[in-house]
Amino acid sequence: MRLILEKRSEHSEFMTLMSPLLAIFLTVITGAIIFALQGLNPLEALYVYFVEPVTSMWSIEEVLVKAAPLILIGVGLSICYMANVWNIGAEGQLTMGATFGSIVPIFFTSWQSPLTLVAMLICGAIGGAAFAAIPAFLKNRFNANEILTSLMLVYIAQLILDWLVRGPWRDPKGYNFPQSIPFEDWQLLPTLGDGRVHIGIILAIVAVIILSILMSRTLKGFEIMVVGNSPRAGRFSGFSRKKTVWFCLLLSGGLAGLAGIGEVAGPSGQLQPSISPGYGFTAIIVAFLGRLNPIGVFFAGIMLAITYIGGEGAQVVLGVSDKTAQVFQGILLFFILACDTLILYRIKLLGSVTPQQAAAE
């Protein structure tokens, strides 16, 4: 038996829509098997993981809180990957966004104005974009691989933040804990409803809408797709690969930075050595699960946020490790990539019969 791919003449619209759903389905099946192997009731475990997070208002709010950064970052990354620009350092850009944005509350403690928050958000976006500018510059100027440089910068960003909160920015009244001074009310993002959900999710939705229009309606979006699909055709079309690299990295870096300051000025309320449970990396999965389409990214972000909350729930209810969620996310990405093959290819299983034998029969 051999597995054979047969190229389709055009991409399959049906599979484009089906592949993420199929991937989720396969992940759920795999999850059930894993739970069963751990001696748990697979149906109960799946319920805790994927359904319970959306059954109560409280947990839905938690899902939205987690979805906001995932969507913000994921939508930026989806545009990068569309352009074949492999920014995998969003976690670092998030960290630097959080750091830059915190300059406002830490150094201008008493500046109380409606503009305070705006300034924080802008600084956050600038911080993320500036940090993403490094791989963009190195790529364009020295042809240095942006995958490796952006990833290395994640470690560097985390060490910078670590140094700041343990050193110069440490809260003098914080009992030596590695954290900055707590932000004041006017330095925190306004909340919606009961008070957990902050306006980060609104920012994410706005970003999704704007980028969705950018990609489907504008020449800029067209340019990004051409350059990503076929660099040679991009040059023929008069589009600059270098400008695209700049645009995509600055945009995705800025959005990641926004997500970063959103975390600090939202759920956490102050700078700490660790401000994200790997949102920058999970957002890579979000981007792919969303088929690199901004609208798709929105739903994918919600989906992945559910697994975060489900994972926490499972830890409490079933005593399952919180690492399980991360494993699920990894498996999900594999299934997405595998299912994407179906968009361009038909898969055939070939028996060990050779064509000659087949003809003779």
Add this chain to the structure above:
Amino acid sequence: MTEKMSVKGGTAARAEYLLEARNITKMFGDLAANSNVTLKIAPGEIHALLGENGAGKSTLVKIIYGALQPTVGELSWLGETVNIANPAAARKLGIGMVFQHFSLFEALSVAENIALALPGDIDLDELSKKISQVSSEYGLPLEPTALVADLSVGERQRIEIVRCLLQEPRLLIMDEPTAVLTPQEADQLFLTLERLASEGCAVLYISHRLDEVKRLCHDSTILRHGKVVGTVNPQKETAASLARLMVGADVHAINSNRVSSPGASLLKLNDLNQKADGPFGVALRNIELDVRAGEVVAIAGVAGNGQSELFDAISGERLSSTAESICINDRNCGLDNITLRRRHSSGFVPEERLGHGAVPGFTLSENIILTRHSDDDGLSRSGFLDRAKAIAINERITKDYDVRKGKPDPEARALSGGNLQKFVVGRELDRKPKVLVINQPTWGVDAGAAALIRQALIDLALSGSAVLVISQDLDEIFEIADRIAVISRGQLSEAFPASELSLESIGLMMAGAHEKKDSHITEKASA
């Protein structure tokens, strides 16, 4: 030639064939690339496999060489049915093949390239000696330690041939070998092939060049749409009768009702110089050219002598160092990008259709936007796209240029080579540019599409535009060009009126006769 014919006698009279392919059918999905094809080759025979692009020649030889498996049908070797599972099995039998697209490795040496085609573990030093011996014996000079990346196309072909000869083949398959050679190099190749045949080696010679086949081959099998339409002795046929068999109808003659009174200069290259792009590129040197309104100027040359570099320089995909080096429509454009040059009423059609001229996964209407987003027809207004307009333009172009497609707006990759080329050419012609530059206009395109494209180019020139055609196909060049220049190692000859040039004189220029001696020497020294 005639003596040889009498030695061989009628091939059909021989009881024993070296190779027989019987009732071969090969399906790709629903498409039959070969249907019920039968082919017989005797030892010592040079057998032509004739057919247009897309007639199924390549598929058939790949089956014989074991690179593809037939859906139905069988092969026999010296009268015994064989299953040629892969190329290694074919080579074991004694079948060697020289591909049209060479199967070479640029980063490896000549000896390593040859070793890869031979079975078993091989001592490279010993092999190098053998290479030198065989190559001098057959007049195919090669340096075993040279890197393939540094070699010319002709030299690369020699590697392929020596590769086969070292295996002492009984059947040598040559896939369009002269497409990449100068006429003189081709003559040398024919001598080698004739010598091989006289030693008893059979040659399967694939071509669509009828004069060559008439001159060289003893027998021929003609394919059309994947079916055998004739097995004839080419020496007893006329070129016209062979062409009729190949195409199925009389070849459409180009109607070039030209009044040769060209007008103002529209495209001018003034001392265009460009450094090579990386270690494997070609540098352009002191290029001078003038293309006037109403004329078609063609640039001939062997592949890899700077054609694509020249195209990129004129189109603006690579910028020049001075504005004056390229002048389009009285504007010095050397520093303008391709979009600005297009706005200045010029159009460009590159050699590679998929991935350069068009994005494979984009629909045709999106591919319209690709080159026309900055035109005045409103495809893009203040940054926003008007896709409906693109669809309308696409409808017009596909109708005007007879682009056949399965649905209204398919992806570019779903089109056949000929139809996509008609689309890519039509997309530019539809803009009625004053200057059109086109690289390999009919490469790998069926005869119908080729005729349509050539006619369209001539018509554009007649309407008062300047047309520059870069082509390796000398037949095409003589068919459409008013003046012809030749490019060799990045240097361009003067453009001579087509009527003053013979095949021979072009061949000499293709081999570098017009190159300036001093630069020739520096090239050697730097290599």
Add this chain to the structure above:
Amino acid sequence: MDGTQAIILTIITASTPLLLAAIGELVVERSGVLNLGVEGMMVMGAVCGFATAYTTGSPTLGIFAGIMAGVGMAFIFAFMTQTLVSNQVATGLALTLLGLGLSGLIGESFVGLPGVKLTPISIPLLGDIPFIGRILFGQDILVYASLALVVATTYVLFRTRIGLIIRAVGDNHHSAHSLGYNVIMVRYACILFGGACAGLSGAYLSLAYTPQWIENMTAGRGWIALALVVFATWLPKRLAIGAYLFGTVWIMGLYVQAQGLGIPSQFLSSLPYLVTIIALVIISGNKTLTRVNTPACIGQSFVPDR
């Protein structure tokens, strides 16, 4: 044992995992495949190596388990990218994300447990030579194995037919296919070899470098190994030099930190990552250095016509 000797010894132990992982990836890339999952394969090698050695008490079994974990991860990558022709960059990232998650899950019950250390071999007499005896003849077996691997890889790649085929497949898979080589099988083999090396490298971390299991203990070494391959312009000899340079940077950072010169530890810890970026910039900017040895097909999927 004086200070200098101790530093040199730690440099060797710090360089070895980089070298092991990078030499495997070098072979993978020579065959035309870019596997960004080195970090994931490595961390799985580390956790499986540690867990096995801890459970059985045998570091040898631990090493074997580490190798197998790397191979298993590499097989997933090979199946995805070669059989299903998925995007190599994305699949490599997926492999790393999965590896980091899965290793955390597997290793949860092993956090903080005392490890089983791979004991250095000691050659009598030679090992007793002052200063250099311990450095040259008193290392653990994997240090020698890593150096032997460099020599063997150089030999196989440039002196044998197998190596010629690997380089050919990486340079032009269409040509290799038309000459009858099974491109996909060659790549499968190279990817699995790369996985074995990465797994071994991970096991070295958790059995010899710091004999314990810490979550994410690879700390980006897999990524640095990837950068090293570029830095070495795909040549094994340069790779060995590069790995030792990086090992030196890594240890010098720790050393200076221990001296307490008042430089924030975070700056010193970031040195290896910073140096990686600088190294990449220096090499990548040089077109002639990179282009000649860069496998032309790197990262491209191959689907044969049928």
